[in-house]
Amino acid sequence: MNIREMQRSSIKGLKAYDPELLANYRYKVDANENGYDVPPLARKKILKEMKKVFFNRYPDPGAVKLKGILAKKNSVSPGSIVIGNGSDELIHYLLQAFTDPGDIIAAPAPSFDMYSILALANGATPVMVPLDDNFDLDEAATLKAVNGAKFIFLAYPNNPTGNCFSRGKILKIIKAAQGFVVLDEAYFEFSGKTFLPLLKKHKNLIILRTFSKAFSLASMRVGYMMADPEVISIINKVRLPYNVNVVSQACAAVMAQTAIAPVVKKILTEREKLYSALKKDYPVVKSDANFLLIKVNDGNYAKKMFEKSGISIRMFKDGRLKDFLRLTIGTPDENRAALAILKRGV
Amino acid sequence: MNIREMQRSSIKGLKAYDPELLANYRYKVDANENGYDVPPLARKKILKEMKKVFFNRYPDPGAVKLKGILAKKNSVSPGSIVIGNGSDELIHYLLQAFTDPGDIIAAPAPSFDMYSILALANGATPVMVPLDDNFDLDEAATLKAVNGAKFIFLAYPNNPTGNCFSRGKILKIIKAAQGFVVLDEAYFEFSGKTFLPLLKKHKNLIILRTFSKAFSLASMRVGYMMADPEVISIINKVRLPYNVNVVSQACAAVMAQTAIAPVVKKILTEREKLYSALKKDYPVVKSDANFLLIKVNDGNYAKKMFEKSGISIRMFKDGRLKDFLRLTIGTPDENRAALAILKRGV
Numbered sequence: 001m002n003i004r005e006m007q008r009s010s011i012k013g014l015k016a017y018d019p020e021l022l023a024n025y026r027y028k029v030d031a032n033e034n035g036y037d038v039p040p041l042a043r044k045k046i047l048k049e050m051k052k053v054f055f056n057r058y059p060d061p062g063a064v065k066l067k068g069i070l071a072k073k074n075s076v077s078p079g080s081i082v083i084g085n086g087s088d089e090l091i092h093y094l095l096q097a098f099t100d101p102g103d104i105i106a107a108p109a110p111s112f113d114m115y116s117i118l119a120l121a122n123g124a125t126p127v128m129v130p131l132d133d134n135f136d137l138d139e140a141a142t143l144k145a146v147n148g149a150k151f152i153f154l155a156y157p158n159n160p161t162g163n164c165f166s167r168g169k170i171l172k173i174i175k176a177a178q179g180f181v182v183l184d185e186a187y188f189e190f191s192g193k194t195f196l197p198l199l200k201k202h203k204n205l206i207i208l209r210t211f212s213k214a215f216s217l218a219s220m221r222v223g224y225m226m227a228d229p230e231v232i233s234i235i236n237k238v239r240l241p242y243n244v245n246v247v248s249q250a251c252a253a254v255m256a257q258t259a260i261a262p263v264v265k266k267i268l269t270e271r272e273k274l275y276s277a278l279k280k281d282y283p284v285v286k287s288d289a290n291f292l293l294i295k296v297n298d299g300n301y302a303k304k305m306f307e308k309s310g311i312s313i314r315m316f317k318d319g320r321l322k323d324f325l326r327l328t329i330g331t332p333d334e335n336r337a338a339l340a341i342l343k344r345g346v
Numbered sequence: 347m348n349i350r351e352m353q354r355s356s357i358k359g360l361k362a363y364d365p366e367l368l369a370n371y372r373y374k375v376d377a378n379e380n381g382y383d384v385p386p387l388a389r390k391k392i393l394k395e396m397k398k399v400f401f402n403r404y405p406d407p408g409a410v411k412l413k414g415i416l417a418k419k420n421s422v423s424p425g426s427i428v429i430g431n432g433s434d435e436l437i438h439y440l441l442q443a444f445t446d447p448g449d450i451i452a453a454p455a456p457s458f459d460m461y462s463i464l465a466l467a468n469g470a471t472p473v474m475v476p477l478d479d480n481f482d483l484d485e486a487a488t489l490k491a492v493n494g495a496k497f498i499f500l501a502y503p504n505n506p507t508g509n510c511f512s513r514g515k516i517l518k519i520i521k522a523a524q525g526f527v528v529l530d531e532a533y534f535e536f537s538g539k540t541f542l543p544l545l546k547k548h549k550n551l552i553i554l555r556t557f558s559k560a561f562s563l564a565s566m567r568v569g570y571m572m573a574d575p576e577v578i579s580i581i582n583k584v585r586l587p588y589n590v591n592v593v594s595q596a597c598a599a600v601m602a603q604t605a606i607a608p609v610v611k612k613i614l615t616e617r618e619k620l621y622s623a624l625k626k627d628y629p630v631v632k633s634d635a636n637f638l639l640i641k642v643n644d645g646n647y648a649k650k651m652f653e654k655s656g657i658s659i660r661m662f663k664d665g666r667l668k669d670f671l672r673l674t675i676g677t678p679d680e681n682r683a684a685l686a687i688l689k690r691g692v
Binding site: 003006009011015028050051053058061085086088097100101121122150178220231233234239246248251 | 355382392399444525585592
């Protein structure tokens with residue numbers, strides 16, 4: 001048996017996603033995690049929940065309790081929500097449920113790599129639309145791309161650039177699109193901007209949220225999707241029935257009811273301090289998220305300097321993002337350490 | 347937008363998997379869970395691990411520690427292992443990575459429903475081969491079905507029948523198959539029978555194991571696959587990078603190092619007691635797993651009687667399994683309660 005030949009044709013050229021993380025680090029500012037762990041009271045509640053877990057029993061396949069909390073919090077019906085093992089899984093389910101081989105999946109570039117990787121992994125054809133000089137949507141090109149596309153994925157704010165695309169352009173896209181428009185609002189709690197109020201008006205609008213960023217739960221892998229109930233019921237056809245484990249459901253329920261505004265505020269204050277300190281020396285994108293995209297002089301040298309100091313950052317190597325690094329806004333200690341290197345010149 | 351029309355063609359006829367669980371119950375013997383929760387010492391270790399979790403950090407995408415433990419335990423290389431968010435996810439990945447639309451997926455019937463559901467959800471064509479009168483493989487029909495099939499899925503022991511198929515027949519199938527032969531050994535710890543020693547000899551052999559049954563971790567969703575390293579590296583192309591969360595990895599690591607033989611022995615002793623008590627009154631399949639398949643006189647009446655007593659069981663309604671119920675061997679209390687109803691005649 002030639003195992004390689006057995007592969008699905010559409011994934012033969014695909015490479016595994018590589019988060020490119022540094023193995024040993026002192027500071028980790030490479031994955032847009034929250035530098036602050038869950039607050040002490042929430043941690044106490046989580047550990048209390050864990051003590052009550054029946055480890056031998058399957059999770060609630062409908063995640064009824066968590067969906068109830070999220071429905072109330074977001075003023076939507078529980079039938080408009082599905083929970084995922086991270087938003088990644090929900091992006092995958094969308095593609096699995098709604099794309100036939102060869103269907104076009106549009107996304108701006110640069111953006112979150114998983115859109116195109118998962119499109120390919122599902123036999124669809126990704127079409128990347130370059131952002132304009134300000135990393136905003138190219139309106140004409142995007143409108144052209146969504147014509148005939150099954151999906152367009154828009155990270156809002158965008159990752160790795162950090163900015164929110166123009167609201168007016170997105171509205172035009174939602175109205176013009178024949179397929180679904182997925183607003184990936186993974187960093188919504190930092191931007192405060194959302195398309196959620198338009199969900200009822202536009203059947204083709206899909207909103208993704210996550211507990212991995214502002215809610216400090218990257219470890220537990222919980223994302224959720226809000227969409228027309230008919231979209232949700234089709235997703236449930238391909239969803240693995242027990243996709244979200246007991247502890248993740250419990251942790252997300254605790255954090256959904258925990259005030260995160262103080263932590264978000266701390267991060268935003270630090271972000272603005274860093275932005276001000278850096279923009280004199282480097283091109284830096286004005287950010288609506290918990291990270292900054294910075295163009296350094298020499299990417300390889302910068303990476304080395306960060307590694308030498310035990311700081312794991314995300315460095316981009318190719319195309320338009322060559323010599324750009326993405327710096328997660330962490331704790332003041334982490335930020336100071338990163339700033340010191342950048343101030344020395346890299 | 348007509349959302350239904352947007353669906354992938356191959357899933358239009360698909361229905362969401364329904365575990366058909368009773369909402370309120372006193373005893374739950376419907377999902378082949380372990381009636382015994384993790385042992386006290388393991389629970390202590392798990393809670394200790396949880397206290398150390400950095401909730402704000404992503405899990406190890408490579409699950410290196412857990413794979414190391416499992417590699418040692420099973421005498422295979424870590425490169426022969428991939429961890430899944432339950433075995434369900436691994437079955438899905440196999441289909442996603444290796445089937446093109448229309449590829450044939452063979453499985454005996456009756457068997458685990460997810461093989462055909464996930465085949466359909468991935469655009470493949472399930473071909474079910476009826477088991478013989480003893481619920482063993484029909485050798486000729488199965489050999490014919492694997493000719494040209496991309497996969498055959500064999501649950502070993504089989505679910506919901508509980509028996510292990512003849513080893514000799516499976517060996518012939520492994521040798522004759524042009525595609526992959528997946529031995530789903532979810533209940534291996536109860537049967538003690540495995541094809542693992544043949545893994546190196548047959549490149550087309552794939553073994554699935556789970557922590558959801560004998561290891562009392564259904565809540566945490568951890569399964570694993572052992573296969574040729576080339577199969578594993580292709581699975582890693584479609585695997586979501588952070589598919590197994592931090593706590594699930596930690597729980598599985600603890601349980602992989604916990605002696606489960608005493609619990610398994612208790613369950614097997616109870617199973618034989620129940621089997622002996624029931625076989626005079628009902629056709630019961632001799633079981634290699636932690637459950638019994640029993641043919642009652644009237645399925646609807648039986649279901650009502652169990653529900654009335656607050657016992658959630660799995661009842662089959664259609665085709666060859668009409669009036670068969672699958673009873674998980676639980677704790678002595680659970681078993682006594684189920685036996686009492688069966689002894690009254692249903």
